[in-house]
Amino acid sequence: MxxxxxxxxxxxxxxxxxxxxxxxxxxxxxxxxxxxxxxxxxxxxxxxxxxxxxxxxxxxxxxxxxxxxxxxIVNQQKTQEQLVTKLIDNAFNGSAARLVMQALGNHQSSKDEIEAIKEYLDKLEKQQ
Amino acid sequence: MxxxxxxxxxxxxxxxxxxxxxxxxxxxxxxxxxxxxxxxxxxxxxxxxxxxxxxxxxxxxxxxxxxxxxxxIVNQQKTQEQLVTKLIDNAFNGSAARLVMQALGNHQSSKDEIEAIKEYLDKLEKQQ
DNA sequence: TTGGTTATACGAATATTTTCGTACATTCGT
DNA sequence: ACGAATGTACGAAAATATTCGTATAACCAA
CATH class of the missing domain: 1.10.10.10 (Winged helix-like DNA-binding domain superfamily/Winged helix DNA-binding domain)
Structure with a gap:
């Protein structure tokens, strides 16, 4: 343990x-x-x-x-990460993408937010 | 209740x-x-x-x-939605976008998945 | 200074979730 | 046909999480 x-x-x-x-x-x-x-x-x-x-x-x-x-004391980021990981694992068969779409589909996001996410995706793609 | x-x-x-x-x-x-x-x-x-x-x-x-x-019996989609909503609410101050970035940042997604998400975002933007 | 208000400490009751032992029925291989 | 294996039902223990009452100390205003 x-x-x-x-x-x-x-x-x-x-x-x-x-x-x-x-x-x-x-x-x-x-x-x-x-x-x-x-x-x-x-x-x-x-x-x-x-x-x-x-x-x-x-x-x-x-x-x-x-x-x-x-x-x-516990770090917000780290805790969020932990919870997201657990949820992806626990309810989305390990697919982050599926969770992302679910989240985006059911919750209003502003144009700015959507743009931010897109930029983020671009960055991720370049890293690969 | x-x-x-x-x-x-x-x-x-x-x-x-x-x-x-x-x-x-x-x-x-x-x-x-x-x-x-x-x-x-x-x-x-x-x-x-x-x-x-x-x-x-x-x-x-x-x-x-x-x-x-x-x-x-319970629907997978609906249950996922419920859990995501709760998490957004509970740990991300209601911001879906923040959860999305957290999820994307820490979990490997394939190029195809990223593309799918981008398309999805485009669709969302057009709807607005 | 003294009584009301605002604190903390802490034990214990509840509620909820998880785990498992035991009793008993059914099935299957030989 | 019968013993081992496999199944369900179910009560209850154990582990966790939540709620609250009561004791007691510190502070403040008149």
Whole structure:
């Protein structure tokens, strides 16, 4: 068993990570406030989750003041990569292209975004 | 609460669904054999999972013979869409484009696949 | 200073998912 | 015909993930 591999975040943890990635540093209160825009949750539930994330090494925290400040440790890119890989593997028979088309087909992208993707594809082709 | 929405498959269930989507019809034994190429698992574990999937309405089965034959009921496309949407939402701040680039960047795609994606993008642009 | 508000810690209840043992029925080869 | 192999059913343990109540400490405003 590989030991130094990143703990895979659960769904709830991912929700929190997103907020931390976005904001940088947050108190539990701030995270909780944002979370409860979308769904019902008790404050201590959020607190507990973040404490567990700390135990797992997903986040670090500054406890020098009464109100602790949390920051994501796990890298957003790396985590996204992990999740995408898993999904490709798990639901798209290993074909990234199929996932890409599925994603593009069902989600509105702006002209700019589409252009960006095309450029990216050109670059990939040249690399090959 | 919405009642007629598809039950979201768990990870283990998804592994099994993939096999069923691929093969069409399968016995528990067949599914189990394929599963255990990748990971350790007891036969009755696989059996139980498939029985649960049946209860949940993810699969149907023909029980006319001793050895039951299972078939996926849930649609592959729809399930993929559901999962992709969730991931975009959950880890990519709602940006499909970002997921797409992540997927393309880290997973080898053939020239043909890249071409297919490009064509697809052209079509999307024209639609806009 | 004192009471209300806002924190953290933490155990424990719930819920969900995964795993497996055991009982029992059917089938098949010899 | 009968024992081994193979199948299903099902309860329940184990592993994970989620939720929350309660104790207690720190802070702040009057």
């Amino acid at each position: 590989v030991t130094d591999q990143q703990h895979k975040p659960t769904e709830s943890e991912l929700e929190i990570l997103q907020i931390l990635w976005d904001k940088g540093n947050c108190t539990v209160r701030e995270v909780h406030e944002i979370l409860t825009l979308e769904k019902e949750a008790g404050y201590t539930t959020t607190l507990k989750l973040m404490q567990i994330m700390h135990e797992k090494g997903l986040v670090k925290r500054d406890t020098s003041a009464k109100t602790h400040i949390y920051t994501a | 919405v009642t007629d929405q598809q039950h979201k498959p768990t990870e283990s269930e998804l592994e099994i669904l993939q096999i069923l989507w691929d093969k069409g019809n399968c016995t528990v034994r067949e599914v189990h054999e394929i599963l255990t190429l990748e990971k350790e698992a007891g036969y009755t574990t696989t059996l139980k999972l498939m029985q649960i999937m049946h209860e949940k309405g993810l699969v149907k089965r023909d029980t006319s013979a001793k050895t039951h034959i299972y078939t996926a």
